[in-house]
Every structure is written in structure tokens, then in C-alpha cells.
Amino acid sequence: MSRFDGYFLRQLLILFGFFTLVLVGVFWITRSVSLFDRVISGGQSAMVFLEFTALTLPTLIRTVMPMAVFAAAVYATNRLSRESEMTVMLATGSSPWRLARAVFVFGILTGLMMAAISVFLRPASVEQLEQRQAEVAGDVTAQLLNEGEFLHPAQGVTVYIGEIALDGTLSEVFVSDRRDETNPVSYSSKTAYLVNSGTGIHLVMVDGIALRLNQEGRTLSSTLFQDASYDISDLTNSDTITRRSLEAIPTFALLEDREAIKENEYYTEGELIDELHQRFSWIAICVAVAMAGFSTLMLGSFSRFGLWPQIFGAFVILVLLEGVRGFVSPVVIDDPDLWFLLYLPAIIGILISCLFLLIAGRPLVRRRRGANGTLSQA
Incomplete structure (x- = not known):
């Protein structure tokens, strides 16, 4: 060259x-x-x-x-x-x-x-x-832990979290589960925590109310609770791609x-x-x-x-x-x-x-x- x-x-x-x-x-x-x-x-x-x-x-x-x-x-x-x-x-x-x-x-x-x-x-x-x-x-934090947004991690499920504290405490939590069309249920609580147990991931809500609508009887029942556990394992998509x-x-x-x-x-x-x-x-x-x-x-x-x-x-x-x-x-x-x-x-x-x-x-x-x-x- x-x-x-x-x-x-x-x-x-x-x-x-x-x-x-x-x-x-x-x-x-x-x-x-x-x-x-x-x-x-x-x-x-x-x-x-x-x-x-x-x-x-x-x-x-x-x-x-x-x-x-x-x-x-x-x-x-x-x-x-x-x-x-x-x-x-x-x-x-x-x-x-x-x-x-x-x-x-x-x-x-x-x-x-x-x-x-x-x-x-x-x-x-x-x-x-x-x-x-x-x-x-498949990370639950990517699907649920967003402040001030109505999220839809699965068909028929809506989750809202008002605030997330530095220690992981969730405030002003609302969950609406409409997957069972005949008996939809909604949860609302002042505080909640995510708990990863051996059986799956649970949302533990404290001081809240659960509303359940019976479509057949056209009745709405409410239940006050001090603590309630809601299984969110099936809301996460942890399966790897095939x-x-x-x-x-x-x-x-x-x-x-x-x-x-x-x-x-x-x-x-x-x-x-x-x-x-x-x-x-x-x-x-x-x-x-x-x-x-x-x-x-x-x-x-x-x-x-x-x-x-x-x-x-x-x-x-x-x-x-x-x-x-x-x-x-x-x-x-x-x-x-x-x-x-x-x-x-x-x-x-x-x-x-x-x-x-x-x-x-x-x-x-x-x-x-x-x-x-x-x-x-x-």
C-alpha cells in the first residue's frame, strides 16, 4: 500500500x-x-x-x-x-x-x-x-410498587398505592379483584406490607375494609379488618420466555x-x-x-x-x-x-x-x- x-x-x-x-x-x-x-x-x-x-x-x-x-x-x-x-x-x-x-x-x-x-x-x-x-x-416491585398510579398487573385486577415509605411500608392501598365476575371484591387499607413467604408473595393489609358485591343477589357486603392477607403470587409473571x-x-x-x-x-x-x-x-x-x-x-x-x-x-x-x-x-x-x-x-x-x-x-x-x-x- x-x-x-x-x-x-x-x-x-x-x-x-x-x-x-x-x-x-x-x-x-x-x-x-x-x-x-x-x-x-x-x-x-x-x-x-x-x-x-x-x-x-x-x-x-x-x-x-x-x-x-x-x-x-x-x-x-x-x-x-x-x-x-x-x-x-x-x-x-x-x-x-x-x-x-x-x-x-x-x-x-x-x-x-x-x-x-x-x-x-x-x-x-x-x-x-x-x-x-x-x-x-416477573419482578413484583416492577409491577406493583409505583406511587400514585392505578396499575393493572393482571386482567381484571387494579392496584393503587398512595405512598411508599423508605422502610417498605405501603400507605393508602387499594386493590380491586374482578377476575370472578359474579363476586368481585375490593380491598382498601391505610397501610400494607409485602411479605415473601414460602408459599408465595402476599400483600398484608392493616386497618382496612373489604367490599364484596354479589351479582346474583345484588347485595354489597362490607367487612372491617385489622389485618388481611391477599395472595399476589399469581399476579407476577415470573415464567421465563420459552x-x-x-x-x-x-x-x-x-x-x-x-x-x-x-x-x-x-x-x-x-x-x-x-x-x-x-x-x-x-x-x-x-x-x-x-x-x-x-x-x-x-x-x-x-x-x-x-x-x-x-x-x-x-x-x-x-x-x-x-x-x-x-x-x-x-x-x-x-x-x-x-x-x-x-x-x-x-x-x-x-x-x-x-x-x-x-x-x-x-x-x-x-x-x-x-x-x-x-x-x-x-
Whole structure:
């Protein structure tokens, strides 16, 4: 690799890191607002929010990486062209194919990063995230211990807690159980405590009243009590998930144990094949968008104002490739034998890049000019 290639590659990698951080930050802020509200309002600590955020980062990085690769290739090429460095290299005899070598190496390096994220890190993080979400969903404190809110931990059950003291005492507690439609019952007490006994979790209410409505006799009975125990064990969802999402299935399992996955988790062959090849197609798309961004800008000539028409054209190509990716996925799910279509966006991007580099070299124009010169001398 020549000195210029090394210089160009360093520029690409620096800009790639910058755009990745910016895009991840923007997407993270957008998603974390709803995640923070959902986690904190569910009674969880800030550490749980940070844990969930860390587990979503591989998915977020995979989403923004192709855009960061494309932006780095376009920005670096435009800057080198605007500062005449690209013009000087072309004037010294370097062809667009020769200058594309650093971009191709850049695409390979980012593709390897994408391979580590898409094939290994993302499935592991999604699996861990789903397990933690199931644990949080089964945590009684996440479902019941929220001050000043009417909560519905189960169908037909409403719970209200006015205040939670630092020692765990619950004040102004109201519980309405309408699961038995013929005899709904409501409890109200000044104070209550959560007690985890060997038989389950109980809400022990002190100094309260129980109201029971008899639908058949149309009568309402009330009972004052000094203490009453209400079993809330069945209101918590502590069962672990039995069916993983497609994103949480390890890549090696998709390669070797598809039959077992189809039998136990009820996924179709098309869904499994689509998920498997999607992970590898993300690797190829990094090379394609890097080459497409560079080659499109090579079509323009030197200008102090930049290559804005070519930049717009490169963006249109990026949107086109993303559209093709969204189109072929349902086709593969319906017919797994057409799995190779998932690599069609990358193939199209590389073919467009080769065509643009061929045009940028202008061999036909040079040949025509040479022929015209010979004829005029004759």
C-alpha cells in the first residue's frame, strides 16, 4: 500500500469513527427516552436502564454502520477532491481504479467489524436482553410498587398505592379483584406490607375494609379488618420466555440446528434462512456502500464548490440499495431457495461502482479524441 493509500485509509477510518459516534448518539437519544420512561416508571433503578442500553448497542451500531461507512467514503472523497489532492493523483497517472484500492480496504475492514457485531455480538446481546426483560417483568416491585398510579398487573385486577415509605411500608392501598365476575371484591387499607413467604408473595393489609358485591343477589357486603392477607403470587409473571426471537438465536444454531428450532420454537424455514443470510449480507453491504459512495463522486470533475450533484446521486443510490433490501426479505421468507436474493443489494452496489469507475477512467473518450486527432493530421 502506497503512502497515499495509507493517508486516504486513515482519513476514512477517522471519519467512520466520527460518523458512527454521531449516528449512534442521535439514535440512542431517540430510543433511550422511551426506554428510560418505561424502565423507571416500572420501578427499576437507573442501573437497569444502563444495562438495557448497553445490551441494545450492538443492534444500534449494526443499524447505523452502513450509513457511517457511506458518509465517511463520500465526505473523505469530496474533501480530497475539493483540496485538489485527488486531482493531483489523477494528473500523475493514477486511475480511479487505483485510487479505489484504499476504499476497498476500508470496506473490508468495516465489513469485518460488521461480521463480529452481526454474527456474534448482536445475537448474544439480544438473548441476554430478552432474559433480563423477562426477569424484570416477573419482578413484583416492577409491577406493583409505583406511587400514585392505578396499575393493572393482571386482567381484571387494579392496584393503587398512595405512598411508599423508605422502610417498605405501603400507605393508602387499594386493590380491586374482578377476575370472578359474579363476586368481585375490593380491598382498601391505610397501610400494607409485602411479605415473601414460602408459599408465595402476599400483600398484608392493616386497618382496612373489604367490599364484596354479589351479582346474583345484588347485595354489597362490607367487612372491617385489622389485618388481611391477599395472595399476589399469581399476579407476577415470573415464567421465563420459552420462545426466543429470531434475532436472539445464535448464528451457529441457525447453521446446524434449524430443524430443532423449527420444531421447538415454531419458526418457518424461510424465517430462519432469512435471518441467517441477513446477518452475512450486512457484511457485504459495507463494502458495497463504501465503493458506491467513492465511485459516484469520481464521476465529477474538480470544483471549488464541491461535488454536490454527485453527492446527491450517491445518496439516491444508497436509498435504492436500502429499498431493494426491504423488498427481497419477504420473498426469501416465502421461498427459502431464493436466499441469494438477500445479497442482491450488495451485488448491485458493487456493479454500479465498477460501472462508475469505468466511466470515470474515460477510456472511450480518450480513444475517440485520439482517433479525431489522427484524422485531422491526415
